[in-house]
Amino acid sequence: MSTVLRGRAYVVRDNIDTDQIIPAQYLALVPTIPDEYEKLGSYALCGLPKDQYPTRYVADGTAKTAFPIVIAGRNFGCGSSREHAPIALGATGCTAVVAEGFARIFFRNCVATGELYPVECDQRLCDVFQTGDEVELDLDAGTLQQVKTGKVFATKPLGDARPVIDAGGIFEYARATGMIKK
Amino acid sequence: MARAAGKTAVKPGDNVWVNVDVLMTHDVCGPGTIGVFKREFGQDAKVWDKNKIVIIPDHYIFTADSKSNRNVDILRDFVREQGLKYFYDVIDDPNGHWVFDAAKGPMKRQYGDSFAGVCHTALAAKGHTRPGEILLGTDSHTCMAGAFGEFATGIGNTDAGFVLGTGKLLLKVPETMRFRLEGKMQKGVMAKDIILHVIGDIGFDGATYRAMQFDGPGASSLNMDDRMTIANMAIEAGGKNGIFEPDQTTFDYVNERTKFNGTKTAYDPIFCDKDQRFFYDKTFDLTKLEPTVACHPNPGVRKLAKELGNIALDRAYIGSCTGGKSSDFFAFAQIVKGKKVKIDTFGVPATPEVIADLRAANVWQVLVDAGVQMSENPGCAACLGGPADTFGRMNKPMKCISATNRNFPGRMGHLESQVFLASPYTVAASALTGKITDPREYLS
Numbered sequence: 295m296s297t298v299l300r301g302r303a304y305v306v307r308d309n310i311d312t313d314q315i316i317p318a319q320y321l322a323l324v325p326t327i328p329d330e331y332e333k334l335g336s337y338a339l340c341g342l343p344k345d346q347y348p349t350r351y352v353a354d355g356t357a358k359t360a361f362p363i364v365i366a367g368r369n370f371g372c373g374s375s376r377e378h379a380p381i382a383l384g385a386t387g388c389t390a391v392v393a394e395g396f397a398r399i400f401f402r403n404c405v406a407t408g409e410l411y412p413v414e415c416d417q418r419l420c421d422v423f424q425t426g427d428e429v430e431l432d433l434d435a436g437t438l439q440q441v442k443t444g445k446v447f448a449t450k451p452l453g454d455a456r457p458v459i460d461a462g463g464i465f466e467y468a469r470a471t472g473m474i475k476k
Numbered sequence: 477m478a479r480a481a482g483k484t485a486v487k488p489g490d491n492v493w494v495n496v497d498v499l500m501t502h503d504v505c506g507p508g509t510i511g512v513f514k515r516e517f518g519q520d521a522k523v524w525d526k527n528k529i530v531i532i533p534d535h536y537i538f539t540a541d542s543k544s545n546r547n548v549d550i551l552r553d554f555v556r557e558q559g560l561k562y563f564y565d566v567i568d569d570p571n572g573h574w575v576f577d578a579a580k581g582p583m584k585r586q587y588g589d590s591f592a593g594v595c596h597t598a599l600a601a602k603g604h605t606r607p608g609e610i611l612l613g614t615d616s617h618t619c620m621a622g623a624f625g626e627f628a629t630g631i632g633n634t635d636a637g638f639v640l641g642t643g644k645l646l647l648k649v650p651e652t653m654r655f656r657l658e659g660k661m662q663k664g665v666m667a668k669d670i671i672l673h674v675i676g677d678i679g680f681d682g683a684t685y686r687a688m689q690f691d692g693p694g695a696s697s698l699n700m701d702d703r704m705t706i707a708n709m710a711i712e713a714g715g716k717n718g719i720f721e722p723d724q725t726t727f728d729y730v731n732e733r734t735k736f737n738g739t740k741t742a743y744d745p746i747f748c749d750k751d752q753r754f755f756y757d758k759t760f761d762l763t764k765l766e767p768t769v770a771c772h773p774n775p776g777v778r779k780l781a782k783e784l785g786n787i788a789l790d791r792a793y794i795g796s797c798t799g800g801k802s803s804d805f806f807a808f809a810q811i812v813k814g815k816k817v818k819i820d821t822f823g824v825p826a827t828p829e830v831i832a833d834l835r836a837a838n839v840w841q842v843l844v845d846a847g848v849q850m851s852e853n854p855g856c857a858a859c860l861g862g863p864a865d866t867f868g869r870m871n872k873p874m875k876c877i878s879a880t881n882r883n884f885p886g887r888m889g890h891l892e893s894q895v896f897l898a899s900p901y902t903v904a905a906s907a908l909t910g911k912i913t914d915p916r917e918y919l920s
Contacts, residue, residue, distance in 0.1 A: 326514075375505070375632055
């Protein structure tokens, strides 16, 4: 598995809660039903206020985002325990969220589902990066690079969560390590 | 957590496998949880314990949205297949299909005798909360059960699917933040004001990953409804769980409710360690608190109600796990009795028991006479927006004062609407004037 994730960044600020990631009216979609999984992806981050975020995370009429890496401020994923949130992001092609901090349940759901890497960074990257910036996230080295300036920022290690996400979630991890039967 | 993990002691930061006493899920996350369980354990797999799973449809029930109606049917099929003991179905026919009758509308009763209403309130009302246990639920406000002196927290579908199959989950022991409450609340101040004050103090992420412990004489003087209001909102400060030490008030409530529903009556309470160490320790003098409001756009934006008189409102809402209990409606009625609300005001009781309490005390009629649109269908309703036809949902940009627990952008419907969180007293007084109002003016 590649440990360097590349692509364009989508930048959001503090307190992006689960209602902004996937608004409540779409929660009747069941993530384990494949068609509904795809549909959830098409709504990812559609709850962001349009005046503050004129570029939509997933363009109208499409299912996949052009921005595989999300950069955020504090408390990303706060609010409800809905796993639809990391799943909607993962379904649309998001591979990582790099934030100053995560709400606990969102972080845990990212790990449990293996949908994406929730990476923490002490610096306030949402003030440095702009939506559309080309970035390189190196999970082994623990760095995030802004390609246009060459600036490199240190990210915090994922620790024990990393191998679980690498495996594709807790069930895959538990099978791979012999914790539960294959 | 040590007991649930079969250890003599644990410390913050330890990752331990705990045995789960109760797993709760509902209509929004239940179908996905069941999907994960079947995908991972097999189509013919059996749950770990059919008496320890509680399924409570409550989120998107009274809506014509076909997927939402279908999701209740998915729960029913699973309950039948697995022989689960505790399923609080909308309808009483175990082989039926739930279809909301839009012609009847959202206000007239559309549920059978099994239905229990909002999951967190119903867990307590139906005897599923007991001191010293581990309760996990696929909903962030599962922390409400910490009011009963148990470890209760919200989890996602994948974790819940794991618990369905194994009865266990790996949890990290949180550090504890202590909120010592002293003194008595003044007239016009409610438990909701305490928790809004605390969240304003530490910030919307001030307790992320941590346990919030409420103790001291001010905590033990609170009744169970008040403790539930406070524990419910631990998540709004990012907390992993909220917890009160159990006492006679807890035991009386639990003993009464575990009697009649076939739930386990025995429990073994756990009390605070004498040498407890805290990550944070602060004393709050309840006598100094005033009616408090969390302003748009998050629960940490704290102001006093008396400072916000210039904010004109479009509607008021009372309901949800946090604010839809009998005591919440009684407080609300105290203010509006004999008066008329000035703005659209919606009332959604948390459970059928609340409706019975309100009718028995003639408070239902008081509220209706005051112009409150009271729904006979308990549920989460507009607290989290829901499908477009949800009762009380804001379908255009509006300002709403609400007795609920969360006010991030778009929470109660329209993306550009604004929600102000307050106590039932403050919501009631504001409904009468059409602007944010300190309720003490109406309680002299």
